Amino acid sequence: MNVIFIICAFAFPVLLLIFIYNGHINRRNAVDYSYSSIDVQLKKRWDLVPNLVNSVKGYAKHESELFKNITTARNQAKNLRDASARRFDGERGLDTNLPRLFAVAEAYPEIKADMQFLNLQRNLTEIEAQISAARRAYNASVMNYNNGVDMFPSSIIASIFGFKRRQHFETGTSERESKAINI
Numbered sequence: 001m002n003v004i005f006i007i008c009a010f011a012f013p014v015l016l017l018i019f020i021y022n023g024h025i026n027r028r029n030a031v032d033y034s035y036s037s038i039d040v041q042l043k044k045r046w047d048l049v050p051n052l053v054n055s056v057k058g059y060a061k062h063e064s065e066l067f068k069n070i071t072t073a074r075n076q077a078k079n080l081r082d083a084s085a086r087r088f089d090g091e092r093g094l095d096t097n098l099p100r101l102f103a104v105a106e107a108y109p110e111i112k113a114d115m116q117f118l119n120l121q122r123n124l125t126e127i128e129a130q131i132s133a134a135r136r137a138y139n140a141s142v143m144n145y146n147n148g149v150d151m152f153p154s155s156i157i158a159s160i161f162g163f164k165r166r167q168h169f170e171t172g173t174s175e176r177e178s179k180a181i182n183i
Contacts, residue, residue, distance in 0.1 A: 020157045027145040031166055034138040038169065039081070041131040042091065046078050048124055049094065052101065055117045060104050070097045088169055098124070135169045142166045 053067050073093025080087035102121065105111040112118075146165050149158040157163075 017157065020154045021161060023154065024145075024148055024158055024161065024163050027141070027148045028163065031138070031141040031145045034134070034141040038131065038134040038138050041127060041134050042077065044127050045094065045124065045131065046074055048120060048127065049074050049098070052098075052117075052120045052124060055114060055120060056101055056105050056108075056111055060108060060111075063104050066097060066100055066104065070094065070101060073097060085167060088167070091169075139168045142168050 049070060053070055056063075057067055070093075073090050073096075075090075077087055077090030077094060080090065105117065105121075148154050149163050149165055
């Protein structure tokens with residue numbers, strides 16, 4: 001009887017450790033998976049942006065700073081493949097400047113009538129909706145993961161095995177503000 005008690009006394013903490021550790025692994029993998037879903041949608045956007053810029057560029061040559069900002073933001077985000085703050089900043093740069101590109105296009109009736117531009121605009125709108133859904137899934141996974149890292153007693157296991165908090169994919173300050181776009 002005492003032997004069974006001693007075995008159980010040692011087995012229970014080991015099983016608890018395994019259970020908590022595997023929970024962290026499961027949540028970390030969910031975050032990585034949901035991030036890869038965002039990455040797929042962002043790649044679609046990155047591939048579409050140069051075509052969109054080129055279709056507007058011919059009509060609005062004086063908007064070179066806007067085209068440069070969009071290209072810089074795209075390249076910054078595309079070159080950083082991890083879930084870093086710099087990567088998210090690059091994506092926010094695209095989120096901020098693409099509506100300005102559409103505002104420029106609105107000022108030119110020739111662009112608004114161009115079927116290629118309209119098709120690109122429709123594709124981008126669809127991709128943006130998919131990115132938004134993927135971001136929500138990613139942020140939910142990050143919240144679940146961070147809860148596991150922060151809550152007791154799993155926070156002890158997280159600390160021992162090096163599980164660190166992850167960053168949410170947040171909307172930039174400029175995107176939260178409702179303001180008119182000047183052309």
